[in-house]
Amino acid sequence: MTKQRMPAVKTADVWKVFEHDGLAVEAVRGVSLDIEPGEFVVLAGPSGSGKTTLLNLLGGLTRPTRGGVWIDGRDLTSMSERELAKLRLERVGFVFQAYNLLPVLTALENAEFSLLLRGIPPDERRRRVEELFAVIGMTGLEDRRPAKLSGGEQQRVAVARAVVGKPALVLADEPTANLDSAASDALLGVMADLNRERGTTFVFATHDTRLMERAKRLIRLVDGAIESDDVRQDMGG
Amino acid sequence: MNGRLRVLPLLAIRNVRRQARRSLLTASAMALGVAVLVFSRTLADGGHEDWIESGVRLGSGHVAFQAPRFRATSNIEDRLTASAAATAQEALGVPGVAEHVRNVAPRLEVQGLANSPTAAVPVAIVGVNPDLEATFSELADRVVEGRYLQAGDRLHAYVGTRLADRLDLEVGSRLVLTAQDARDEIAGQFVRVVGIFRSGLPVADERLVHIPIGTAQSWLGVGADVTTVAVLLESGWVVPDVLQRLHDVLAGTSENLVVLGWQEAMPQLDAAIKVDDLGNYIFNFILYAIIILAIVNTVLMSVMYRTREFGLLRALGLTKRQTAALVFGEGVFLTAVSGVIGMVLGFGFTWVFFRNGLDFSFMLDNDFTFSGVVLEPVIVPAFRLVQVVRSLATIAFVGVLASLYPAYRATRIDLAEAMKFEA
Ligand SMILES: Nc1ncnc2c1ncn2[C@@H]1O[C@H](COP(=O)(O)OP(=O)(O)O)[C@@H](O)[C@H]1O
Numbered sequence: 001m002t003k004q005r006m007p008a009v010k011t012a013d014v015w016k017v018f019e020h021d022g023l024a025v026e027a028v029r030g031v032s033l034d035i036e037p038g039e040f041v042v043l044a045g046p047s048g049s050g051k052t053t054l055l056n057l058l059g060g061l062t063r064p065t066r067g068g069v070w071i072d073g074r075d076l077t078s079m080s081e082r083e084l085a086k087l088r089l090e091r092v093g094f095v096f097q098a099y100n101l102l103p104v105l106t107a108l109e110n111a112e113f114s115l116l117l118r119g120i121p122p123d124e125r126r127r128r129v130e131e132l133f134a135v136i137g138m139t140g141l142e143d144r145r146p147a148k149l150s151g152g153e154q155q156r157v158a159v160a161r162a163v164v165g166k167p168a169l170v171l172a173d174e175p176t177a178n179l180d181s182a183a184s185d186a187l188l189g190v191m192a193d194l195n196r197e198r199g200t201t202f203v204f205a206t207h208d209t210r211l212m213e214r215a216k217r218l219i220r221l222v223d224g225a226i227e228s229d230d231v232r233q234d235m236g237g
Numbered sequence: 238m239n240g241r242l243r244v245l246p247l248l249a250i251r252n253v254r255r256q257a258r259r260s261l262l263t264a265s266a267m268a269l270g271v272a273v274l275v276f277s278r279t280l281a282d283g284g285h286e287d288w289i290e291s292g293v294r295l296g297s298g299h300v301a302f303q304a305p306r307f308r309a310t311s312n313i314e315d316r317l318t319a320s321a322a323a324t325a326q327e328a329l330g331v332p333g334v335a336e337h338v339r340n341v342a343p344r345l346e347v348q349g350l351a352n353s354p355t356a357a358v359p360v361a362i363v364g365v366n367p368d369l370e371a372t373f374s375e376l377a378d379r380v381v382e383g384r385y386l387q388a389g390d391r392l393h394a395y396v397g398t399r400l401a402d403r404l405d406l407e408v409g410s411r412l413v414l415t416a417q418d419a420r421d422e423i424a425g426q427f428v429r430v431v432g433i434f435r436s437g438l439p440v441a442d443e444r445l446v447h448i449p450i451g452t453a454q455s456w457l458g459v460g461a462d463v464t465t466v467a468v469l470l471e472s473g474w475v476v477p478d479v480l481q482r483l484h485d486v487l488a489g490t491s492e493n494l495v496v497l498g499w500q501e502a503m504p505q506l507d508a509a510i511k512v513d514d515l516g517n518y519i520f521n522f523i524l525y526a527i528i529i530l531a532i533v534n535t536v537l538m539s540v541m542y543r544t545r546e547f548g549l550l551r552a553l554g555l556t557k558r559q560t561a562a563l564v565f566g567e568g569v570f571l572t573a574v575s576g577v578i579g580m581v582l583g584f585g586f587t588w589v590f591f592r593n594g595l596d597f598s599f600m601l602d603n604d605f606t607f608s609g610v611v612l613e614p615v616i617v618p619a620f621r622l623v624q625v626v627r628s629l630a631t632i633a634f635v636g637v638l639a640s641l642y643p644a645y646r647a648t649r650i651d652l653a654e655a656m657k658f659e660a
């Protein structure tokens with residue numbers, strides 16, 4: 001690599017202040033971080049600590065009150081709504097807590113949705129989704145509608161959709177919050193596998209202490225600010 | 238570039254199907270509305286066709302040839318010469334006109350008095366060709382005593398019941414008609430009642446007298462001249478085209494001759510139809526407003542209810558415009574389906590049950606006259622292609638209109654808010 005490695009996502013003194021009943025709520029307070037391609041970051045913190053708001057800032061769903069956010073070195077704060085939409089389509093994958101899937105599309109159609117919007121030809125879409133489905137253990141469930149899938153299966157489809165377009169980063173906001181521990185472990189396992197095998201960058205917010213233990217890099221948020229940011233030795237496994 | 242957005246119509250259609258119950262409710266409201274619209278429109282058109290038909294039969298036809306000043310003066314001086322009448326007959330033979338002509342009746346009309354030994358009544362005396370007139374005016378079908386005029390009749394008259402009452406006439410009675418003749422002198426003509434009619438129209442029953450045209454011509458000293466060549470067309474719908482064609486044909490003529498449409502000849506009837514149409518339009522407008530509200534409600538409800546889904550679509554990279562297009566598409570699709578169902582139902586219902594007419598006679602005790610026209614108590618709906626096309630266009634318009642606001646609302650949602658989970 002000749003040029004300097006560029007962070008998948010970077011923030012510099014980013015703030016988000018909400019007006020709430022005339023009071024200013026500082027949801028994110030001066031966060032600066034660099035996340036390199038291929039990292040698997042767990043964003044931990046109690047409820048209300050600003051995890052969701054920070055993820056939304058990273059993914060261009062919310063504009064910062066102050067400070068900057070860059071994906072692939074591109075400044076999100078200077079982008080129009082349209083440019084942000086294109087960036088989300090091509091460079092960011094989201095996995096939310098629940099209701100991630102479009103109810104009228106099948107598992108396969110949901111997973112290939114962003115490829116469809118990007119005009120990828122059907123053969124290639126199908127090939128890429130099938131390949132992923134094999135990795136995440138969804139083979140055979142392609143034609144099911146979300147209502148006919150378990151919570152864990154739905155989240156796995158959401159993960160497949162998030163990673164299938166080879167984004168710069170995947171933002172997962174408490175994706176296991178609605179799952180039992182077996183399904184949570186399985187989902188985390190899937191994400192860890194994808195991170196290891198394909199180098200997909202994950203930023204994963206959770207307040208589940210059990211999941212925090214599996215992080216390679218753990219960022220703790222308290223009251224909207226970073227309390228600690230630890231890169232740990234690979235725990236193996 | 239557009240190929241990749243093919244997923245949006247697919248989504249829209251599936252979304253409408255998913256909310257089957259709500260969609261169905263809106264669809265039936267809309268279908269019912271459109272059905273009522275179609276039904277009322279075909280009946281109104283049918284009714285008006287009847288009005289025009291009755292009006293033009295008793296009056297001067299769908300189109301009439303006269304001397305330019307006759308309509309204003311009703312004076313025998315302003316008559317058509319025999320050669321002008323021949324020019325009129327020729328004009329009726331040109332392509333674009335000939336195929337629409339049903340009946341042609343030359344008439345000699347004059348205002349005068351009908352005198353009996355006991356009284357005198359002002360009347361409109363019409364010299365007619367009995368054979369041609371019998372199928373034209375339908376007065377022949379309204380005989381209550383005696384018969385209508387026939388070819389070969391000379392000193393015969395066909396009068397209405399009211400005139401018969403006022404002059405104390407019966408079949409066989411004699412009366413004297415007086416009027417100003419071509420030499421500007423008062424001339425009298427003796428005739429004998431051959432038949433009495435009842436049209437139901439008071440003015441006609443009291444004031445209208447038919448006599449053979451030859452008798453009228455020699456009495457008034459006009460040779461072979463007439464005052465009007467009245468023309469019945471196959472329907473009221475072709476009048477504008479035929480009129481235009483006749484205007485073109487007559488543009489170069491040196492004859493003292495004009496052609497009038499029934500709207501000019503019978504302005505009161507025209508006005509009555511326009512007023513009735515206005516009433517219909519107001520009614521239609523209200524119906525459309527209801528349909529629009531129903532669609533706005535359904536589509537808007539589904540937008541409110543699916544904030545999260547739209548948030549998700551935006552998070553996945555749909556632009557505001559694409560999100561709006563999706564909601565808009567759902568609205569238009571819903572409208573299109575329900576609109577077409579409504580039209581089929583409306584036309585179908587009207588066709589199956591009222592093709593042969595809707596009988597209003599139970600509502601009417603007496604003859605129903607309106608603006609000088611005897612209305613038939615049976616209205617036959619008129620089915621017209623232009624009506625179908627217009628309905629389709631209106632449905633499309635309504636669908637677009639009703640889907641705009643929900644589409645706009647879908648762009649207003651706050652992304653972070655939409656994706657929030659309450660703890
Ligand atoms: N749209 C908003 N308006 C006002 N306050 C908000 C809004 N979103 C989040 N907050 C506040 O910001 C803080 C951080 O919230 P959030 O980012 O959701 O935290 P977490 O995801 O860690 O639970 C909370 O105090 C929350 O009440």
Ligand SMILES: [Mg+2]
Pocket residue numbers: 051052053173174
């Ligand atoms: Mg949160």
